[in-house]
Every structure is written in structure tokens, then in C-alpha cells.
Amino acid sequence: MSDIRDDARTGFTAAFGHEPDGLWSAPGRVNLIGEHTDYNEGFVLPLAIDRRTVVAVGLREDRVIRVASDFADEVVEIGLDELTPEVLTGWPAYPLGVAWALTEFGADLSAVPGLDLFIVSDVPVGAGLSSSAAIESAVALGLNDVWQLGLDRRTLARVGQRAENVAVGAPTGIMDQSASLLGAADHAVFLDCRTLETELVPLGLAEAGLALLVIDTGVKHSHATGGYGERREACERGAAVMGLSSLRDLTVDDLARAGDLLDDVTFRRVRHVVTENQRVLDTVAVLRADGAEAIGELLDASHRSMRDDFEISVPELDLAVETAVQAGAIGARMTGGGFGGAAIALVRIDDLSRIQVAVDNAFGEHAFGQPDTFVVTASEGAARN
Numbered sequence: 314m315s316d317i318r319d320d321a322r323t324g325f326t327a328a329f330g331h332e333p334d335g336l337w338s339a340p341g342r343v344n345l346i347g348e349h350t351d352y353n354e355g356f357v358l359p360l361a362i363d364r365r366t367v368v369a370v371g372l373r374e375d376r377v378i379r380v381a382s383d384f385a386d387e388v389v390e391i392g393l394d395e396l397t398p399e400v401l402t403g404w405p406a407y408p409l410g411v412a413w414a415l416t417e418f419g420a421d422l423s424a425v426p427g428l429d430l431f432i433v434s435d436v437p438v439g440a441g442l443s444s445s446a447a448i449e450s451a452v453a454l455g456l457n458d459v460w461q462l463g464l465d466r467r468t469l470a471r472v473g474q475r476a477e478n479v480a481v482g483a484p485t486g487i488m489d490q491s492a493s494l495l496g497a498a499d500h501a502v503f504l505d506c507r508t509l510e511t512e513l514v515p516l517g518l519a520e521a522g523l524a525l526l527v528i529d530t531g532v533k534h535s536h537a538t539g540g541y542g543e544r545r546e547a548c549e550r551g552a553a554v555m556g557l558s559s560l561r562d563l564t565v566d567d568l569a570r571a572g573d574l575l576d577d578v579t580f581r582r583v584r585h586v587v588t589e590n591q592r593v594l595d596t597v598a599v600l601r602a603d604g605a606e607a608i609g610e611l612l613d614a615s616h617r618s619m620r621d622d623f624e625i626s627v628p629e630l631d632l633a634v635e636t637a638v639q640a641g642a643i644g645a646r647m648t649g650g651g652f653g654g655a656a657i658a659l660v661r662i663d664d665l666s667r668i669q670v671a672v673d674n675a676f677g678e679h680a681f682g683q684p685d686t687f688v689v690t691a692s693e694g695a696a697r698n
């Protein structure tokens with residue numbers, strides 16, 4: 314962490330020729346369980362991870378915002394008065410989209426000073442670990458502080474989501490920004506996406522001799538195109554046919570009726586969301602009663618539901634999950650929006666290396682590219698540091 318803070322500070326000075334006024338950081342996330350439930354006003358249980366994005370921020374005397382990063386060569390510059398989603402493209406749409414989205418939540422930017430922003434990240438991009446939410450959350454917290462806007466973290470999460478939906482064009486839900494802004498060390502964030510109420514649920518992994526292994530398949534995905542939006546539309550269609558404003562209002566007991574009313578594909582999309590909401594509630598209850606060692610079957614069932622009903626897995630994710638479980642993982646599932654990205658496996662620390670080797674070997678045997686496997690820990694949410 315101190316390394317990327319140093320990189321942010323050094324990069325800022327090299328790009329802009331002056332010192333930053335402060336550094337803000339925000340983590341990526343792993344979703345323990347509760348996939349594609351957020352935009353259905355359901356339940357999710359993500360955790361902030363120990364991979365972060367740092368933004369160095371320096372005040373200017375004019376009304377210009379400049380953004381630069383260590384992952385792009387250009388410095389992008391725009392006047393605060395010209396900030397609209399339509400003019401934003403490429404990676405700068407994430408940080409600059411946040412500056413614009415603040416105005417949608419009551420921030421008055423008519424008299425604030427311009428800024429220089431330099432962004433550094435060690436959250437892998439395209440791995441399903443929410444590198445985009447980490448940028449949005451770090452920038453949202455930083456701008457909220459330097460411009461003294463007084464927005465709370467729940468609102469900042471909505472600001473980040475709005476930037477992603479409108480400026481970036483990905484129709485995503487509220488989970489990732491909430492995890493990044495509200496996460497805490499050793500805890501998962503249990504979020505009700507209808508009320509936006511959160512509870513921190515202790516994970517106790519290290520004490521139980523467990524670890525959370527990420528298996529990044531290297532299969533890149535984007536939620537601004539294709540499957541993600543189609544799944545969201547199917548959920549909305551299913552809710553409309555059932556006469557509901559969202560699938561949150563369906564329970565497992567309603568599925569027989571849903572089966573009578575919906576076509577096969579829409580029914581399976583709906584069944585995933587309904588059963589996944591229940592699995593989140595069950596996971597929270599089991600974590601509290603019996604600890605993480607007892608949630609394996611819920612993780613496995615979540616993966617099967619995403620593979621067979623929601624159809625958002627890919628062969629690499631299925632192989633990662635199957636191999637990890639066969640090699641002794643307590644449970645495993647793909648994490649995030651799907652169509653690529655990463656799986657997670659809950660493992661006993663003693664089994665860790667064996668499971669990593671088994672996954673590497675299996676990918677080799679299938680002639681898939683080598684996955685990147687690493688342990689993550691539940692970490693603090695966004696902070697000034």
C-alpha cells in the first residue's frame with residue numbers, strides 16, 4: 314500500500330509539476346455471494362479487498378480538471394463548466410464521470426476550484442474485482458473532501474454508480490461502490506439494495522484457518538456491452554410479467570407461479586435471482602451461527618445457479634470452481650458480473666498451495682491461459698491516506 318501511495322505522489326508531481334494536497338484510496342471488492350441481485354433490489358454480501366486505487370488530488374486556481382494515471386500516457390483536461398457525460402470517453406469517464414455525477418446528488422460545483430488528479434491502482438483490470446468502482450469511490454471521497462460537499466458514503470456510492478451508468482454506459486447496480494466505500498477489515502458488507510441499509514458481518518477467516526483465494530481466469534469482460542445488460546432486461550421483463558416493480562418481491566414459494574407465467578429462459582433468470590437472494594440471507598445466518606467453514610454448499614449452489622440458470626459463467630470459470638472444490642476447497646463460485654473475470658474459493662490455509670497447483674495444472678491440461686491466483690483479505694473501505 315505504501316508503494317502505490319508513493320507512486321501516486323511521484324506520478325502526480327511528474328505529470329503536473331507540483332505537489333498533491335492529499336491522497337485518497339479505495340479498494341476493489343470480491344463478492345462472497347449475491348450476484349445480479351443488486352439491480353433487482355435484492356441482497357448482496359461483498360467484501361472490500363486489500364487491492365486499492367489511490368488518487369492524488371491537488372487544488373488549482375482555475376476551473377479546469379486534469380486527470381492522468383500510470384495506466385495511460387495522456388493527460389486529459391476539461392473545464393468544470395463543460396463537464397457532461399456526453400463529452401466523456403475512455404478511462405477518464407470514470408473519474409470525470411464522478412465529478413459530473415456529484416451534481417446529480419445536490420452538489421453545487423459552480424464556485425469550486427479546479428483540480429489535478431493522478432490515479433494509480435493495483436486492482437487488476439477486467440478481472441471482476443471492481444477496478445472501476447475503486448476509481449469511482451476513491452475519486453468520489455476525495456472530491457467530496459476537497460470541495461467540502463458533505464455527502465455521506467451511501468450517497469457517494471450512488472454517485473459512483475451514476476457515473477458508471479451514465480458516463481461509462483454500463484447498466485450496473487450499487488454493490489461494487491457500496492463495498493468499496495463501506496467495507497471494513499475482516500468483515501463482509503451485507504447490503505439490502507432496496508433500502509441501502511448495511512450491516513457488517515464478521516468473517517473470522519484467519520482465526521478459523523481459512524483463506525479466500527481469487528482465481529483470475531484472465532478472460533476479460535465488459536459490462537458496458539452485451540450479456541450484462543441483457544440479463545438485467547430479462548429480470549425486468551420477468552418482474553413486469555409478474556406484475557411487480559422488482560424481483561425483490563418474489564420468494565422461493567412464488568417460483569411455481571412464475572414457472573406458469575414466464576417463458577423458459579426468463580423463468581431461469583428469475584429463479585437465479587430469487588434463489589440467490591435466499592442464499593445471501595442463508596449465508597449471513599450461517600456465518601453468524603457456525604462460521605465461514607459452514608458456507609461451502611451455499612457458494613457451490615450459487616455457482617451452479619449462475620452457470621445453469623443465469624448463464625453468465627464461461628468454461629474457464631467453471632473449470633476453476635470445479636477444480637478448486639475437487640482439490641479440497643470448502644466452496645467456490647465465480648464472483649462479479651460474469652462472462653469472464655475471477656472465481657473465488659474458500660480454502661483451508663493448509664490446502665492453499667495444493668489447490669493453486671491443481672487449478673494451474675487443470676488450466677494447462679485444457680490449454681487455457683495460465684490463471685493468476687492470489688489470496689485476498691477483507692480490508693478497510695475508502696479512506697483519506
Ligand code: GAF
Pocket residue numbers: 344347348349350351352443485486487488489536649650651
Ligand atoms: C457487476 C456490477 F457492477 C454489480 O453492480 C453487480 O450487478 C455485479 O456485476 C453482479 O452481481 O460487478
